Amino acid sequence: MERVLLADDERMGLESTYAAVSRMPDLDTEFEPDSSFYAYLRDRLGLALGDVDERIETVLATPREALLIGTPPALPMLLIHRVSRDAAGVPLERVRTLYRGDRFSFTTHLAR
Known part of the structure; x- marks a missing residue:
């Protein structure tokens, strides 16, 4: 499934x-693309989200990606790769999300 x-x-x-x-x-x-995928998993399928692994990197937009997002070609982007698993550890999804580099920043808080 691909969504802008x-x-x-x-x-x-x-x-x-x-x-x-x-x-x-x-x-x-059954899934409405404008709605929450995680709400669909929980409410329609009874699947509880467990843990998630994410990797963040910077990339340049391809011509196709730039066209879909509405940016100049080769604009720097933030790319997040995610694998989500259910409560039993079975993979639910693999996601590739590309964010405009000129509109996004990520902040983290680490606690011990």
């Missing part, structure tokens, strides 16, 4: 989600 991410009607990113059809056989007909 919007904020106040402005294109901010591009998200590609890959999920196992065996776990979500009716995803293409």
